[in-house]
Amino acid sequence: MQRYALKIEYHGAPFVGWQRQIDLASVQGAIEDALAKIEPRAHNIAAAGRTDAGVHALAQVAHCDMERDWTPFRLSEAINYHLKPLPIAIVDCVAVDDDFHARFSALERRYLFRVLVRRPPATHQAGLVWQVKKPLDIDRMREAATHLMGEHDFTTFRSTICQAQTPVKTLDRVDMTEHPVGGGVEVQFDVRARSFLHNQVRSIVGTLERVGAGSFAPDDVKQMLAARDRQACGPVAPPQGLYLSHVTYETDPFAHSPLRRG
Known part of the structure; x- marks a missing residue:
């Protein structure tokens, strides 16, 4: 598994917040759904902060673990493609060491x-x-x-x-x-x-x-x-x-x- 850090921008209005909630639209849930279309399996990403309903982000940071060895450009492009038309964008993506944690390393x-x-x-x-x-x-x-x-x-x-x-x-x-x-x-x-x-x-x-x-x-x-x-x-x-x-x-x-x- 290769870990990637994602820098994420989003408009918070359509979402109940960052954190995934059953049957409700969340930023985490939308990104995990996009990842599941790229690598069909359950995904669980972690973020630096759990923003509330209606709150926006210019540079939220999250990390995900991928089975394939993606180039950061192709991974970000693939996620962004599957996020359409939601107001969420991966604006930067890099491969990081396994000990990097978006929340606990901040x-x-x-x-x-x-x-x-x-x-x-x-x-x-x-x-x-x-x-x-x-x-x-x-x-x-x-x-x-x-x-x-x-x-x-x-x-x-x-x-x-x-x-x-x-x-x-x-x-x-x-x-x-x-x-x-x-x-x-x-x-x-x-x-x-x-x-x-x-x-x-x-x-x-x-x-x-x-x-x-x-x-x-x-x-x-x-x-x-x-x-x-x-x-x-x-x-x-x-x-x-x-x-x-x-x-x-x-x-x-x-x-x-x-x-x-x-």
């Missing part, structure tokens, strides 16, 4: 959250951003985000159905940038950590948005975190603005990919 996950701030309805960005109409004070949001950096008990900012063994996580970065768009501005959140709790990013973004809109003070976030109580959290941001944007490994498996173009 050192950091990076998420992008896009917030469109304008009154006119989203058109080209519809389904790809969270649209809010009230202007956001990015400096207030940045001040609030400083209280979340580092290692904390994030009970307040995780779903009540989260299955993680501990609520303690270390948040490496929460950066915000503004980008002018027609009729408004897009605020992009860059959130990074080794791993995340269920709904942690969306809970953080939803809370910071309320700070930017003036509903909460920046120091309120410190009190929310200290409360260790889900009821203290602000609203959870909707899934359509969230993207798994990058996964970091000790050695980038795609650094010398034959599919990469300069």
Whole structure:
């Protein structure tokens, strides 16, 4: 068996999330079905992160084990052919050692959250951003985000159905940038950590948005975190603005990919 790492892009709207579920459309299930058409047998792929329903990916990483010795180009082309017309694409593919594991070898996950701030309805960005109409004070949001950096008990900012063994996580970065768009501005959140709790990013973004809109003070976030109580959290941001944007490994498996173009 030869192991391959796959870099995957997908639009999350049609799916219940990454994880395979019986009789429901998932990204994992769609890719495993495509692999079964290439090599007829049961396939079980592993991914760096289990994105929720409606969440997108720019660079999800998964690995699969194949009986045939495929060239990465032909394998990616074959998978993409059998994924049509679903909004999923294998954008890179490389052969890796057997000890590579998309989930357990990952050192950091990076998420992008896009917030469109304008009154006119989203058109080209519809389904790809969270649209809010009230202007956001990015400096207030940045001040609030400083209280979340580092290692904390994030009970307040995780779903009540989260299955993680501990609520303690270390948040490496929460950066915000503004980008002018027609009729408004897009605020992009860059959130990074080794791993995340269920709904942690969306809970953080939803809370910071309320700070930017003036509903909460920046120091309120410190009190929310200290409360260790889900009821203290602000609203959870909707899934359509969230993207798994990058996964970091000790050695980038795609650094010398034959599919990469300069």
